[in-house]
Amino acid sequence: xxxxxxxxxxxxxxxxxxxxxxxxxxxxxxxxxxxxxxxxxxxxxxxxxxxxxxxxxxxxxxxxxxxxxxxxxxxxxxxxxxxxxxxxxxxxxxxxxxxxxxxxxxxxxxxxxxxxxxxxxxxxxxxxxxxxxxxxxxxxxxxxxxxxxxxxxxxxxxxxxxxxxxxxxxxxxxxxxxxxxxxxxxxxxxxxxxxxxxxxxxxxxxxxxxxxxxxxxxxxxxxxxxxxxxxxxxxxxxxxxxxxxxxxxxxxxxxxxxxxxxxxxxxxxxxxxxxxxxxxxxxxxxxxxxxxxxxxxxxxxxxxxxxxxxxxxxxxxxxxxxxxxxxxxxxxxxxxxxxxxxxxxxxxxxxxxxxxxxxxxxxxxxxxxxxxxxxxxxxxxxxxxxxxxxxxxxxxxxxxxxxxxxxxxxxxxxxxxxxxxxxxxxxxxxxx
Numbered sequence: 001x002x003x004x005x006x007x008x009x010x011x012x013x014x015x016x017x018x019x020x021x022x023x024x025x026x027x028x029x030x031x032x033x034x035x036x037x038x039x040x041x042x043x044x045x046x047x048x049x050x051x052x053x054x055x056x057x058x059x060x061x062x063x064x065x066x067x068x069x070x071x072x073x074x075x076x077x078x079x080x081x082x083x084x085x086x087x088x089x090x091x092x093x094x095x096x097x098x099x100x101x102x103x104x105x106x107x108x109x110x111x112x113x114x115x116x117x118x119x120x121x122x123x124x125x126x127x128x129x130x131x132x133x134x135x136x137x138x139x140x141x142x143x144x145x146x147x148x149x150x151x152x153x154x155x156x157x158x159x160x161x162x163x164x165x166x167x168x169x170x171x172x173x174x175x176x177x178x179x180x181x182x183x184x185x186x187x188x189x190x191x192x193x194x195x196x197x198x199x200x201x202x203x204x205x206x207x208x209x210x211x212x213x214x215x216x217x218x219x220x221x222x223x224x225x226x227x228x229x230x231x232x233x234x235x236x237x238x239x240x241x242x243x244x245x246x247x248x249x250x251x252x253x254x255x256x257x258x259x260x261x262x263x264x265x266x267x268x269x270x271x272x273x274x275x276x277x278x279x280x281x282x283x284x285x286x287x288x289x290x291x292x293x294x295x296x297x298x299x300x301x302x303x304x305x306x307x308x309x310x311x312x313x314x315x316x317x318x319x320x321x322x323x324x325x326x327x328x329x330x331x332x333x334x335x336x337x338x339x340x341x342x343x344x345x346x347x348x349x350x351x352x353x354x355x356x357x358x359x360x361x362x363x364x365x366x367x368x369x370x371x372x373x374x375x376x377x378x379x380x381x382x383x384x385x386x387x388x389x390x391x392x393x394x395x396x397x398x399x400x401x402x403x404x405x406x407x408x409x410x411x412x413x414x415x416x417x418x419x420x421x422x423x424x425x426x427x428x429x430x431x432x
Contacts, residue, residue, distance in 0.1 A: 003040075003141050003142075004143060005045060005145075005280060006076065006135045006136065006139070006142065006144075006146070007073070007074065007145075007148065008076045008146065008163060009076075009078070009148040010148070010149040010156050010163060011079055011154075011156030011157075012084050012150075012155070013150035013153065014148040014156050014160065015077060015079055015085060015088065015148075016266055017148050017179075018148050019084075019093060020263065020269075022075075023092075023270075024274055025274060027399055028399050029045075032396055037068065038067070038069075039061065040061055040281075041282055043061045044074075044143075044277070045073065045277075046071040046072065046096075047073075047138055048061075048066070050069050051070050056070075058138055071096065072096060072097070072101075076128075077102045078102075078163065079103075080105040080109050080159065081107070085102060100134055103127055103131060108154070111153050111191050112154040113158040113194060113198045114198075115154050116155050116158020116159035116160070116162065117157075117198075119158075120159050124159075125166070129170060136174075142171075143280055143289075143290055144177055144208075144290050145174060145177065146179065146273065147164055147167075147179065147207075150183070151192075152187050152189050152195055154191075154195065157195040157198065164176060164202060164203070164206040165202065167206070175209070175290050176209075177208060177209050177210075177276075178211070179210075180199070180203065180212055181213055182196060182212055182215065182343070182421070184215040185216065185424065192424075196421055196425075209290075209306060210304055211272070211276070212305060213269050213308070213343060214342065216344045217341060217344040220339075220344070221313055221339075221342075222265050225313070226261065271398070272310050274398070275404060275406040276406060278394045279392055279394045282395065283396070284392070284393050285365075285395065286365065288358055288390065288391075288392030293306075293356060293390075293408065297353075297390065303353070306408045307347055307410075308406065308407070308408055308409075309334070309335040309336070309342060310407075311334035311340055311407075312334070329371060332367075332371035332375060333371075335406075335407035336379065345416050347379075347413055349380075349413065350412040351380045351381070351382055352379055352382065352388070352410070353388065353410040354388040354390070356391075357390070357391055358392040358407075359392065359394070359403065359405050360394045360395075360396065360397050361395075361397025361401065361402050361403030361404060363393065363405070365391060368393075372389050
């Protein structure tokens, strides 16, 4: 039985991550579906459309051997500025979307949470519901919604959280996973503390599970990868790194601030989401469904903010160069290190309520159990859940790698992120 996921991407940041996500999803399914058939794995993210019919006809999976006619993403694309969407429609992903999946305006939300949430939200409520219902009706067994947005701007934070409330109201039994991007401390949007604080309050109430990533952590990872790539290139050319190697940026912005660095940051976030959904799409000896994540990692409904870390860490274009040498034990050490987190925090210094270790490729349960026993003494587990490790194993590895590991942790270190956010909120509020 196919299990479908509908991706809802909102705002400039959400759509840029969404574009990277769909590029990598297509690459992954092309690598694992050499025969070019429309099977259960492909149907999780894509519809197979016969455009010879009017209106176009949704083709069922059937026995999983039907030919691909025309793929359409199971997505709803929303932005109150048309720039990113128009760029996407002129690019290689244009065939993945049709006009019924798109909703955009021209003026933007002005980096104002209230404008997006209380202005554009009610104004476009019926149009949003129509697109969501159309996407849901095309699914046979809807597994959940995956919301991509940022909390620093106006559209992603305001309209994104309004849309999350609509999903809770219209589809209360369907899981709502949010992957918000938290702004860094030196964010160029002056009102980002306001937007993020107000949006975070909505995430507490309306999301089933939140997988936050932070610009500052992504930028630090991107800078380290740039340094490693430069050292590798220099070593290949001259035998040593040399003084011309790239320098890491500690400012919370990618080194150089160029488009390639931002693309690498988006690629890391997209890879995390692909790994999260791998067990829904591919077979495995111990698959982890999305409902398993909420059941095992969320002890109380409002405590659903999960810290994520991925190993090996590399941008998609540098995957083969940077990721291959990792040993299995090093993977497990990396996902519990401060440097491996997609949120700027240290998981070992705070109490962990529950953890999921989701493996892909040539890994075994023995590998996981051995490393859990090795690492448990250095972790602060809740006294009432000292054995709180959920394991998942998907047989299909990522493209270009023999194996990878995603760690999701319900860790109290998320409180530091909220404390920092509220300190920035209070600082800005005192200046009014």
